[in-house]
Amino acid sequence: MALVKRTNELFPRIPSFFDDFLGRDLSDWLNTSFPYRESSVPAANIKETDKDFTVELAAPGMDKKDFNIEFENDVLTISSEKKNEVEEKDEKGNYCRKEFNYQSFRRSFRVPENVVNVNKIEANYKDGVLHIQLPKLDVKVTKPVRQIKIS
Numbered sequence: 001m002a003l004v005k006r007t008n009e010l011f012p013r014i015p016s017f018f019d020d021f022l023g024r025d026l027s028d029w030l031n032t033s034f035p036y037r038e039s040s041v042p043a044a045n046i047k048e049t050d051k052d053f054t055v056e057l058a059a060p061g062m063d064k065k066d067f068n069i070e071f072e073n074d075v076l077t078i079s080s081e082k083k084n085e086v087e088e089k090d091e092k093g094n095y096c097r098k099e100f101n102y103q104s105f106r107r108s109f110r111v112p113e114n115v116v117n118v119n120k121i122e123a124n125y126k127d128g129v130l131h132i133q134l135p136k137l138d139v140k141v142t143k144p145v146r147q148i149k150i151s
Helices: 017-021 026-033
Strands: 044-048 052-058 067-072 075-089 095-110 122-126 129-135
Touching: 044 095, 052 075, 067 122, 067 129, 075 129
Parallel strands: none
Antiparallel strands: 044 052, 052 129, 067 075, 075 095, 122 129
16 A cells, blocks of 8 residues: 555656556555465364264365365364466477466364264265264263252
8 A cells, every 4th residue: 555646746647657667556466466376275164063063164176085184183184285287388399388286275173172083074075065074972961969958
């Protein structure tokens, strides 16, 4: 954001070099010049019921083989790395164009200690959304004995 606006007072209708080039925000130039400079982290929905936790991760354009899911020390970690390369060569075998793109992310979620049944965790990927179900352990909560006075 420019704090000072520079104007060309002698020729107000003809913008100066400095107005055009230096007057723009550097952040605007970076945003339009390098659209793929940041990797995005997929949005997640987390639901808890009495029986389980459900994590939904929005990751369109991926394939189920692109994901790596781990559960260790009450932390669910979801990561992915996807590489895409396109190349065109002329008749002599020289490159005319070569483009490559790498996408990766890593998200971790901590769950309450000793609540998840690790052996029954399930995951599936459908319509661009990764669904992970973390069933809770069947733990019966015993309520303390309550003494009742007789009146």
